Amino acid sequence: MTQVRVSRKERRKQQATFGKQRYEGSYHQFLDTAGRKTDIDTLLAGVIASGGDLTTLVSDMHRRIYAEGIAEAGYGRRLFAPTLNDIRSLPAAILDAKEELPPLDLVPTDRGALEAFLRGLMMRNSADNNIDVIVGGWAGKLAPKTAFDLHIHALVTLQDSDQELYTALVGGRFGLVIRRLRNLTRNDPTSMPKLRNLLVTQALIWCAHDVQMVGARLTKAPSFGHLVPGSSQSIAPERALNRMRARRTALETALDLYFGSGDWRLGEIACVPSAVNLPLTKHADPLIRMIAKRIRKHPDMLEHSGERLDLPRLMQYVAGRLREDDALMARTATPQTRAAGARVFATEWYGLPPLAALAVAIRRLMQAEQQLPVMVDALIAGKVLATPLAPYEHCQQYHGYASRLEGLLAFYREAIFDYAGGKPDASSRPWKATKASLDFLTERRSRELNDHHGNATASNQSLYLLDVIPEHRFAIG
Numbered sequence: 051m052t053q054v055r056v057s058r059k060e061r062r063k064q065q066a067t068f069g070k071q072r073y074e075g076s077y078h079q080f081l082d083t084a085g086r087k088t089d090i091d092t093l094l095a096g097v098i099a100s101g102g103d104l105t106t107l108v109s110d111m112h113r114r115i116y117a118e119g120i121a122e123a124g125y126g127r128r129l130f131a132p133t134l135n136d137i138r139s140l141p142a143a144i145l146d147a148k149e150e151l152p153p154l155d156l157v158p159t160d161r162g163a164l165e166a167f168l169r170g171l172m173m174r175n176s177a178d179n180n181i182d183v184i185v186g187g188w189a190g191k192l193a194p195k196t197a198f199d200l201h202i203h204a205l206v207t208l209q210d211s212d213q214e215l216y217t218a219l220v221g222g223r224f225g226l227v228i229r230r231l232r233n234l235t236r237n238d239p240t241s242m243p244k245l246r247n248l249l250v251t252q253a254l255i256w257c258a259h260d261v262q263m264v265g266a267r268l269t270k271a272p273s274f275g276h277l278v279p280g281s282s283q284s285i286a287p288e289r290a291l292n293r294m295r296a297r298r299t300a301l302e303t304a305l306d307l308y309f310g311s312g313d314w315r316l317g318e319i320a321c322v323p324s325a326v327n328l329p330l331t332k333h334a335d336p337l338i339r340m341i342a343k344r345i346r347k348h349p350d351m352l353e354h355s356g357e358r359l360d361l362p363r364l365m366q367y368v369a370g371r372l373r374e375d376d377a378l379m380a381r382t383a384t385p386q387t388r389a390a391g392a393r394v395f396a397t398e399w400y401g402l403p404p405l406a407a408l409a410v411a412i413r414r415l416m417q418a419e420q421q422l423p424v425m426v427d428a429l430i431a432g433k434v435l436a437t438p439l440a441p442y443e444h445c446q447q448y449h450g451y452a453s454r455l456e457g458l459l460a461f462y463r464e465a466i467f468d469y470a471g472g473k474p475d476a477s478s479r480p481w482k483a484t485k486a487s488l489d490f491l492t493e494r495r496s497r498e499l500n501d502h503h504g505n506a507t508a509s510n511q512s513l514y515l516l517d518v519i520p521e522h523r524f525a526i527g
Contacts, residue, residue: 116141116142116143117141117142117143117144118141118143120141120143120144122143122147125143125144125147125150126150126151126152126153126156127153127156128140128144129144129147129150129152130152130153130156130167130170131156132156132163132166132167132170134170134174135174135175136174136175137174137262137263137266138266138269138466140266142267142270145263145266145267145270146267146515148260148263148514148515148519148522149519149522151221151222151223151523151526152221152222154217154221157217157220157221158220159209161202161206164202164205164206164220165202167220168198168201168202168220168255169181171255171256171258171259171262172184172185172255172258172259172262173258173262173465174262175465179461180465181194181195181198182194182195183457183458183461184258184458184461185197185198186454187254187415187416187419187454188250188251188254188419201248201251201252204244204248205219205220205248205252208245208248214226215227215230215245218527219248219249219252220252222252222256222523222526223523223526223527224249224252224253224523224524224526224527225523225524225525225526225527226527227245227249227527228249228426228429228430228524230245231245231246231249231430232430232432235430242430246426246427246430249426250422250423250426253418253422253426253520253523253524254418254419254422256520256523257414257415257418257422257518257520258415260411260415260517260518260519261408261411261412261415261462261518262466264407264408264411264515264516265408265411265462265465265466265467266466267515268404268407268408268466268467269404269466269467298372302372305365305368305369305372308321308365309321309365309369314369314373315369315372315373317373318366318369318370321362321365321366400490400512400515400516401490401512402486402487402490403482403483403486404467405459405463405467405480405482405483406482406483406484406486406487406490407487407516408459408462408463408466408467408483409455409459409483409484409486409487410487410490410491410513410516410517411516411517411518412455412458412459412462412487413442413455413487413488413491414439414442414491414516414517414518415458415518416447416451416454416455416458417439417440417442418439418518418520420448421439421440422520425439425520425524429524435499435521435524437496437497437498437499438496438497438499438517438519438520438521439496439517439518439520440496441495441496442491442492442494442495442496444488444491444492455484456480456484459480459483459484460480463480490513491513494512494513496513497513497514497517499521
């Protein structure tokens with residue numbers, strides 16, 4: 051088959067036509083077609099298509115990166131899909147949605163599907179030791195596999211007599227179960243312990259699900275990495291921030307020229323008309339030069355819905371944004387060094403290396419194994435929870451705690467981080483991870499019931515994201 055070679059002139063013509071098409075249409079049409087791209091042309095087109103509304107532009111791009119375009123209403127169906135084999139494949143937004151529960155139609159109705167569902171809650175892989183390691187925390191004197199099989203049998207028996215209660219129990223909607231237990235306490239106390247034990251066990255399985263969510267989230271790169279011009283791949287925070295610092299310097303230079311001085315840093319000032327064209331010298335930042343060159347070459351790109359882009363308003367907005375006392379913007383003003391800033395997601399958000407952040411979740415899982423029976427009994431008695439789990443007290447841990455922590459840490463490190471031995475780097479040394487996680491929990495101790503509804507930068511928000519959250523499920527249903 052003979053291929054027709056397109057001339058360079060024709061190729062440029064095609065590219066120009068394609069470029070013009072990219073800038074036509076509504077802002078949301080642009081975003082739908084641009085997807086994850088964040089090269090200079092795409093960013094420029096987004097600014098123009100949004101009429102200079104950078105807040106909306108960045109917010110929408112972030113949403114498409116953070117959630118990969120999946121609507122929040124679809125999180126549960128993706129997270130609990132029977133066909134999901136690797137939870138790490140899900141976007142970061144779903145992995146941060148720790149309170150998500152399965153749609154009722156995804157709650158299994160036959161024994162085989164029930165076993166697969168419960169195994170998936172604890173760990174979505176086919177490792178033979180999943181049951182031994184995780185179930186060992188609540189199996190008591192029974193062998194873990196025996197305890198797991200007995201739990202499944204009890205659930206199937208419950209389904210035969212009470213489908214509604216079964217669905218609530220398996221699906222994590224424990225509020226209904228608590229109300230039934232209170233009723234049994236008054237009217238049929240002899241049958242209450244069996245359902246109470248089922249609830250404790252199922253709540254612990256859901257806590258293991260929380261740990262799996264934490265681990266999978268730790269494998270994700272920082273979400274703002276894609277928003278850096280010139281990068282279509284996720285990158286480490288340090289590299290992203292270094293690029294953002296360079297862009298900030300370029301913007302400050304452009305604003306100095308536009309406003310005629312650096313007084314814009316102190317407050318809003320009038321622009322200097324003679325400087326409207328922005329820096330076009332060879333010394334200007336490449337991003338500024340390329341944007342200015344494209345605008346100069348295609349002035350029609352400044353048209354949007356028949357109106358010209360309000361450049362003064364845009365420049366005032368950028369100046370105001372740089373003046374804000376914002377944590378992310380403030381970090382872009384810090385010196386550019388290899389040591390400044392975090393290199394991995396966990397360090398950026400929690401101040402911990404990945405394995406240490408995972409160790410926090412594991413410690414809280416182990417704490418739940420000890421405290422959930424007491425928590426359930428208190429709820430049955432009508433008491434109100436003061437905190438989700440009691441403050442972490444290392445001195446109160448039980449005999450054998452250290453060996454279980456070591457075993458769980460090794461299990462999750464291999465299952466989630468794909469660590470199969472060899473020489474560990476500094477962030478994967480278990481003793482360093484366990485010490486860092488202990489320091490973290492000693493400092494924060496516990497969290498309030500509504501911490502996750504507050505400021506995203508609040509100190510206990512990080513603990514919520516690393517914690518197990520049984521209290522949420524006790525309040526649902």
